[in-house]
Amino acid sequence: xxxxxxxxxxxxxxxxxxxxxxxxxxxxxxxxxxxxxxxxxxxxxxxxxxxxxxxxxxxxxxxxxxxxxxxxxxxxxxxxxxxxxxxxxxxxxxxxxxxxxxxxxxxxxxxxxxxxxxxxxxxxxxxxxxxxxxxxxxxxxxxxxxxxxxxxxxxxxxxxxxxxxxxxxxxxxxxxxxxxxxxxxxxxxxxxxxxxxxxxxxxxxxxxxxxxxxxxxxxxxxxxxxxxxxxxxxxxxxxxxxxxxxxxxxxxxxxxxxxxxxxxxxxxxxxxxxxxxxxxxxxxxxxxxxxxxxxxxxxxxxxxxxxxxxxxxxxxxxxxxxxxxxxxxxxxxxxxxxxxxxxxxxxxxxxxxxxxxxxxxxxxxxxxxxxxxxxxxxxxxxxxxxxxxxxxxxxxxxxxxxxxxxxxxxxxxxxxxxxxxxxxxxxxxxxxxxxxxxxxxxxxxxxxxxxxxxxxxxx
Amino acid sequence: xxxxxxxxxxxxxxxxxxxxxxxxxxxxxxxxxxxxxxxxxxxxxxxxxxxxxxxxxxxxxxxxxxxxxxxxxxxxxxxxxxxxxxxxxxxxxxxxxxxxxxxxxxxxxxxxxxxxxxxxxxxxxxxxxxxxxxxxxxxxxxxxxxxxxxxxxxxxxxxxxxxxxxxxxxxxxxxxxxxxxxxxxxxxxxxxxxxxxxxxxxxxxxxxxxxxxxxxxxxxxxxxxxxxxxxxxxxxxxxxxxxxxxxxxxxxxxxxxxxxxxxxxxxxxxxxxxxxxxxxxxxxxxxxxxxxxxxxxxxxxxxxxxxxxxxxxxxxxxxxxxxxxxxxxxxxxxxxxxxxxxxxxxxxxxxxxxxxxxxxxxxxxxxxxxxxxxxxxxxxxxxxxxxxxxxxxxxxxxxxxxxxxxxxxxxxxxxxxxxxxxxxxxxxxxxxxxxxxxxxxxxxxxxxxxxxxxxxxxx
Numbered sequence: 001x002x003x004x005x006x007x008x009x010x011x012x013x014x015x016x017x018x019x020x021x022x023x024x025x026x027x028x029x030x031x032x033x034x035x036x037x038x039x040x041x042x043x044x045x046x047x048x049x050x051x052x053x054x055x056x057x058x059x060x061x062x063x064x065x066x067x068x069x070x071x072x073x074x075x076x077x078x079x080x081x082x083x084x085x086x087x088x089x090x091x092x093x094x095x096x097x098x099x100x101x102x103x104x105x106x107x108x109x110x111x112x113x114x115x116x117x118x119x120x121x122x123x124x125x126x127x128x129x130x131x132x133x134x135x136x137x138x139x140x141x142x143x144x145x146x147x148x149x150x151x152x153x154x155x156x157x158x159x160x161x162x163x164x165x166x167x168x169x170x171x172x173x174x175x176x177x178x179x180x181x182x183x184x185x186x187x188x189x190x191x192x193x194x195x196x197x198x199x200x201x202x203x204x205x206x207x208x209x210x211x212x213x214x215x216x217x218x219x220x221x222x223x224x225x226x227x228x229x230x231x232x233x234x235x236x237x238x239x240x241x242x243x244x245x246x247x248x249x250x251x252x253x254x255x256x257x258x259x260x261x262x263x264x265x266x267x268x269x270x271x272x273x274x275x276x277x278x279x280x281x282x283x284x285x286x287x288x289x290x291x292x293x294x295x296x297x298x299x300x301x302x303x304x305x306x307x308x309x310x311x312x313x314x315x316x317x318x319x320x321x322x323x324x325x326x327x328x329x330x331x332x333x334x335x336x337x338x339x340x341x342x343x344x345x346x347x348x349x350x351x352x353x354x355x356x357x358x359x360x361x362x363x364x365x366x367x368x369x370x371x372x373x374x375x376x377x378x379x380x381x382x383x384x385x386x387x388x389x390x391x392x393x394x395x396x397x398x399x400x401x402x403x404x405x406x407x408x409x410x411x412x413x414x415x416x417x418x419x420x421x422x423x424x425x426x427x428x429x430x431x432x433x434x435x436x437x438x439x440x441x442x443x444x445x446x447x448x449x450x451x452x453x454x455x456x457x458x459x
Numbered sequence: 460x461x462x463x464x465x466x467x468x469x470x471x472x473x474x475x476x477x478x479x480x481x482x483x484x485x486x487x488x489x490x491x492x493x494x495x496x497x498x499x500x501x502x503x504x505x506x507x508x509x510x511x512x513x514x515x516x517x518x519x520x521x522x523x524x525x526x527x528x529x530x531x532x533x534x535x536x537x538x539x540x541x542x543x544x545x546x547x548x549x550x551x552x553x554x555x556x557x558x559x560x561x562x563x564x565x566x567x568x569x570x571x572x573x574x575x576x577x578x579x580x581x582x583x584x585x586x587x588x589x590x591x592x593x594x595x596x597x598x599x600x601x602x603x604x605x606x607x608x609x610x611x612x613x614x615x616x617x618x619x620x621x622x623x624x625x626x627x628x629x630x631x632x633x634x635x636x637x638x639x640x641x642x643x644x645x646x647x648x649x650x651x652x653x654x655x656x657x658x659x660x661x662x663x664x665x666x667x668x669x670x671x672x673x674x675x676x677x678x679x680x681x682x683x684x685x686x687x688x689x690x691x692x693x694x695x696x697x698x699x700x701x702x703x704x705x706x707x708x709x710x711x712x713x714x715x716x717x718x719x720x721x722x723x724x725x726x727x728x729x730x731x732x733x734x735x736x737x738x739x740x741x742x743x744x745x746x747x748x749x750x751x752x753x754x755x756x757x758x759x760x761x762x763x764x765x766x767x768x769x770x771x772x773x774x775x776x777x778x779x780x781x782x783x784x785x786x787x788x789x790x791x792x793x794x795x796x797x798x799x800x801x802x803x804x805x806x807x808x809x810x811x812x813x814x815x816x817x818x819x820x821x822x823x824x825x826x827x828x829x830x831x832x833x834x835x836x837x838x839x840x841x842x843x844x845x846x847x848x849x850x851x852x853x854x855x856x857x858x859x860x861x862x863x864x865x866x867x868x869x870x871x872x873x874x875x876x877x878x879x880x881x882x883x884x885x886x887x888x889x890x891x892x893x894x895x896x897x898x899x900x901x902x903x904x905x906x907x908x909x910x911x912x913x914x915x916x917x918x
């Protein structure tokens with residue numbers, strides 16, 4: 001497929017060499033961090049302004065050419081793959097921090113700003129942006145997928161940290177949602193609707209984010225447990241006790257092995273918790289002590305405190321590298337990723353059942369998770385060329401999702417729907433999935449925006 | 460107007476004497492806490508189950524009769540008034556707490572449960588529901604208006620504390636939104652869309668709410684300031700310093716006078732802050748000391764600590780009674796209420812400008828607010844029979860809203876749109892208001908649900 005002649009001419013006039021139909025550019029935008037694959041888009045554009053995005057969308061909508069937004073390409077579910085061809089909008093050139101307002105603890109940015117670039121920019125303000133999915137994702141992409149990560153247990157997800165958006169609709173209209181005030185009751189919460197809509201309702205061209213004060217004191221530690229159940233039960237008890245954990249991450253024995261081999265760690269091959277405390281010196285001491293007592297009840301051992309910023313950076317870099325470390329456990333493998341999230345009381349049973357199913361099916365499938373939210377992942381290592389094996393891994397993943405739904409949980413805690421979870425949407429939402437489809441049809445009547453994703457196919 | 464014969468028969472068969480066309484019942488559901496007035500609905504129904512709500516909505520939708528949900532009747536903006544006639548659904552009989560899950564810190568309830576009844580029910584669990592608008596509102600109504608109140612600065616608004624909903628759509632379909640997990644990225648955030656939709660997109664028939672642990676220690680105090688500016692600047696500085704205030708409320712000198720006259724208080728006739736701290740004993744002491752130091756910098760005096768639960772209850776009962784206390788400053792008066800919310804850095808200027816405009820126009824217009832969120836109200840006391848005066852008060856209110864919008868704030872921080880704020884919606888949202896209308900049309904094509912509210916009128 002290629003762009004219709006008329007559209008190509010309009011876009012060329014608008015963008016010049018910021019429109020590419022070259023194979024390398026197109027192929028680059030067909031890449032995916034996970035095993036999802038799709039043909040490349042017909043073309044790639046690098047807009048620089050909201051007005052350009054508006055003109056592009058209006059032009060594509062007129063002739064029915066799909067438009068897919070692309071941030072940093074770190075999606076794990078193939079969100080930004082052009083499954084029906086069309087034009088990929090790469091936001092790499094809309095990466096400016098527009099305004100930091102330290103007194104309001106907010107910042108306005110363009111969607112191509114990455115998480116790390118934003119925090120670099122904020123360094124001198126005493127503030128930071130909290131949502132931390134590990135990958136150096138773009139903030140536009142993080143909003144579009146309602147990302148979260150290790151600190152969500154304390155500071156919330158993108159749902160909680162996006163105050164306002166500028167969005168371009170399918171027909172090119174530009175709207176603003178939300179305000180810079182801390183709260184508002186002025187009608188439908190369009191901000192929350194666009195956060196997590198995965199580029200299917202509109203394209204985000206500006207975000208206003210909530211910031212947090214850098215904690216006065218930070219302490220982090222890793223500790224080991226004799227078995228998975230005791231580690232996870234320790235998490236449930238800790239959360240239920242109300243200790244305001246800044247991070248509480250679980251990694252299983254296989255992940256510890258992967259860290260040792262891939263990241264040069266020297267952890268016992270046991271399940272671990274990785275924890276962090278934020279607050280005043282007194283509060284951090286109090287919280288760490290209370291956690292230590294609970295952990296001791298579950299037989300925690302080998303407490304290793306990361307006392308310097310460098311030690312902590314190393315600890316969390318290791319945690320954030322878990323996906324790639326785990327892939328190294330089976331050279332050449334791809335990962336079928338699960339991402340369920342369950343109510344806290346159901347967490348120990350859910351992790352236990354997942355581990356049993358993985359073992360019973362003979363997979364290497366390390367389990368890691370933001371367990372303070374009840375969210376965990378297994379990385380089922382598969383030979384991407386072995387269709388039968390991939391299918392079997394997907395069955396394990398499907399059963400995990402089914403069990404999550406059976407106890408009131410969700411098929412995706414943070415990765416989003418993309419290609420990987422769409423087949424599970426009817427099971428999770430029932431008739432509400434049709435409601436999502438009705439909203440999509442109302443806002444994007446020609447199905448221009450990231451078609452083939454999230455909502456039911458049109459009749 | 461009266462119900463069409465066919466519809467009346469269907470509803471009678473379904474509800475028996477839980478359908479009323481009597482004048483007293485209809486008039487009761489034409490009441491409003493504020494000066495908004497509308498004719499009574501044609502009939503009132505008291506459903507007892509979701510299935511009944513579904514059958515009622517399907518029947519009304521078929522013949523184009525409006526349906527308006529009614530909780531406790533405490534709306535301040537006339538949300539539940541039947542401006543186009545139709546059937547009011549009173550949720551007074553759907554008031555059961557369905558399931559408390561202490562380990563998950565969640566509860567599922569029917570929409571007619573009131574805030575106070577819920578907390579009464581939770582008393583033995585060590586948990587509480589945090590959102591506290593003052594009035595003993597129904598939780599269904601609080602969700603529908605995205606209510607907040609005194610503790611939102613610490614625990615969030617209804618946006619943050621509703622995890623999942625059961626909703627009946629205009630055509631009678633029953634859907635479930637959200638899950639019982641702490642977070643989810645599984646598609647559009649329909650929960651957030653229905654929270655704050657004021658009964659225009661669907662009728663809430665069940666809510667799953669987030670609970671919080673009762674704080675180990677609570678301390679509360681009231682203190683006075685020489686002038687309004689210094690009190691409000693103290694709030695901005697306190698919030699910016701990161702002290703995790705559980706409550707920080709402003710009342711002006713006129714409100715202090717009203718408390719003295721109406722609630723038997725003996726406060727100096729000066730602006731006051733009313734504050735509360737929650738946490739471990741050490742943290743509460745630390746926070747209270749830090750606040751005390753900041754307040755001293757702004758000349759705070761007459762610190763009065765409420766040390767017993769009874770003292771605290773008296774303090775917050777007084778605060779919650781501010782609206783009625785202020786009405787007593789002018790016997791026979793009604794209140795034209797403002798509800799703006801601005802970014803924290805803009806709060807001192809916004810309160811100052813409001814006070815000046817009120818004074819310049821000769822109104823008694825006490826100012827109170829949940830200032831930790833940047834949210835405050837003025838209660839402009841008017842003779843409801845004096846149209847010119849009401850119009851002049853509305854102009855003052857309109858200018859306040861305009862100033863809020865000019866600095867990135869909102870026309871309503873917590874009261875919602877209802878009748879009172881609808882005329883301001885285009886100014887706040889621009890083209891995004893049309894998007895709200897498109898969503899409404901997609902979900903309620905016959906405009907059955909609370910018509911004439913929130914979204915633009917249909918062409």
